Amino acid sequence: MTDLSPASSTTETTVGFDLRRTGNTWQRIKEGIIEGILFVAGISSVVITIGIVVVLLSETIPFFTVPETKTIYTPTVEGAQTLTISKIIAPVGTYVDKGAPVVEFSSPAGSAVLTATASGKILKILGEVGTTVEMNKHLVDISHLVTLRDFFVDTLWAPVFDDPRYGIWSLISGTLTTTLVALFVAIPVGTIIAIWLSEYCYPNVREVLKPSLELLAAVPTVVYGYFALLIVSPVMQWVLGMFGITMGGFNMLSAGLVMGIMIIPYVASLSEDAMRAVPIQMREGSYAMGATRVQTALRVLVPASLSGITSAYILAIARAVGETMIVALAAGQRPNFTLNPTQEAATISAAIVQATLGDLPHDSTAYRAIFAAGLMLMLITLFFNIAGYLIRKRYREAY
Amino acid sequence: MGMITDSSTVSSGSAPQLAHPPTPVPRISDPLKAQVESFNFFYANGFQALHGINMPIADNQVTALIGPSGCGKSTLLRSFNRMHDLYSKNRYEGRIILLPENINLIGPELDPIEIRMRVSMVFQKPNPFPKSIYENVAFGLRVRGETNKRYIDERVEKALRGAALWDEVKDNLDKSGFALSGGQQQRLCIARALATDPEILLFDEPTAALDPISTAKIEDLVVELKKTVTIIIVTHNMQQAARIADYTAFMYLGQLVEFDQTNQIFTNPSNPMTEQYLTGRFG
Secondary structure (H helix, E strand, O other), X not given: OOOOOHHHOOOOOOXXXXXXXXXXXXXHHHHHHHHXXXXXXXXXXXXXXXXXXXXHHHHHXXXXXXXXEEEEEOOOOOOOOEEXXXXXXXXXXXXXXXXXXXXXXXXXXXXXXXXXXXXXXXXXXXXXXXXXXXXXXXXXXXXXXXXXHHXXXXXXXXXXXXXXXXXXXXXXXXXXXXXXXXHHHHHXXXXXXXXXXXXXXXXXXXXXXXXXXXXXXXXXXXXXXXXXXXXXXXXXXXXXXXXXXOOOOOOHHHHHHHHHHHHHHHHHHHXXXXXXXXOHHHHHHHXXXXXXXXXXXXXXXXXXXXXXXXXXXXHHHHHHHHOOHHHHHHXXXXXXXXXXXXXXXOOHHHHHHHHHHOOOOOXXXXXXXXXHHHHHHHHHHHHXXXXXXXXXXXXXXXX | OOXXXXXOOOOOOOOOOOOOOOOOOEEOOOOEEEEEEEEEEEOOOOOEEEEEEEEEEEOOXXXXXXXXXXXXXXXXHHHHOOHHHHOOOOEEEEEEEEOOOOEEXXXXXXXXXXXXXXXXXEOOOOOOOOOEHHHHHXXXXXXXXXXXXXXXXXXXXXXXXXXXXXXXHOOOOOOEHHHOOHHHHHHHHHHHHHOOOOOEEEEEOOOOOOOHHHHHHHHHHHHHHOOOOEEEEEOOOHHHXXXXXXXXXXXXXXXXXXXXXXXXXXXXXXXXXXXXXXXXXXX
């Protein structure tokens, strides 16, 4: 008699099977190694990204939370040799706003007031009422904390000045202007090249042209930088001169134009890939409706490959936003809150390079400012990536 | 519809050998829309895909092209709207006469775009454009430079009704063409092809990618459409040809083996190869 109770059943019923349990031992080890390599490769990009964010935040947070001591010097009065402190308006321990009077002086040539160059708490005053002090000497220390307001509302970036300023907008304006100029070049030219390569060009010509175009992206950016400064800039000066516009040797226009040339391959090559990936039956469907080549390209293929083309644009934008060498060489390195491309200006990346070339002490606020600027750069890129993701999601076509 | 056999229409040339020589093409008494005459086709690599095809296309009737894969039926179909012109170095020989004007469809002096305005095509896989349902149907009018909104509205509705899709999509004309099911997408493609009032409608295996219910709808539609347009359909499905076609052409190795009225071909084929193919002994 057969016992049917499950407890004594000797055969196990397997529902489905574990793929990792198939094959012999050696095969399983091999598969395991490959799986491991794939996992490490996949996870490394995530880990690196997180690591970068952690580093940026670890310096950016102290930038906004650790106060720095600012020294204020006695004012000068013409005709006087020394000043005498007549009144202390803001004693040690009080908070003052920027521009608020701190100490009043009198002298034979007239009176003077020392005002706070930054908001914060008065740490010390080297003197008291009646003390005679020399002009232009260290007198007051203020403990100043960089606020989000200093960062986002101020329009001057000068972290190493005696009166440091951290207005990120003067750098963002430079970054946006050069990027916009670059996109004005790269998006039309790159897209037209992509359409031409994918729809008009003979296949064997494309085989030669596309790799040569991609070489443009392989030129070292320092070469592009000097190209912009020494060739494009004088040419643009001459061209604009004909319209009566004068432009300095350092300008965002030439830097942006050359950056645009540099990112053409990103736009053209990736857009062309996307357009060629459109299924043949969609292309034929358009021609079968009596459409011309231009109509097929612009009304069917471009919309059909819009998600790929958007990716190409986003990559090009990210590349332009982060580009350093061209703008550092050709756009000048003077932070300048303007969107006028004929002006010189510094971008975020150029300012970072410039700051790190000097010898900034590691614990200084100016040093931390670099990381805050770097975080902004990353946020801008992230913004464009998210925008691109949303556009791709909106236009993704399932053919 | 009496049949008069024309024995002078088959030319073999360098054609590959068939087990049984092609049956002479009968002359049909229905009014003609087109006439294929001594038609050869060469692909860019020099391969001759069609050999001396002679075939009438009856006006406002359904003509089915059947035969095993690689027999040249799609190649022949795609010659009617000059799709081969899209790829350089393809070569036509002979004539495809479009009636009543008596113009040669494959004449090099004729602009293929002109032809495609008069001969529309529906493909094997539904291929709506990445546009709204409305814009998909309006596409043919737009590429012809039509801008009158009211006229386009009218034509879009008429085409969608003609493709038996209007009732299903009339409230969603702004939705993407991709939002439709496979069968609906194929009817959208038919509406797109109808919107420009073609004289001939080519179907390249239109139901190969569809489920049986969608297939039945398309078949009904084809029968309905022949009232207004001449239809040529390539199909792998012999029952489909038997159900919807008035005339059937059996092709093999780039040659037209037999052409006749559909019931004649299916009940009493005159070429033994046709019978072998229809009974599933090869192909």
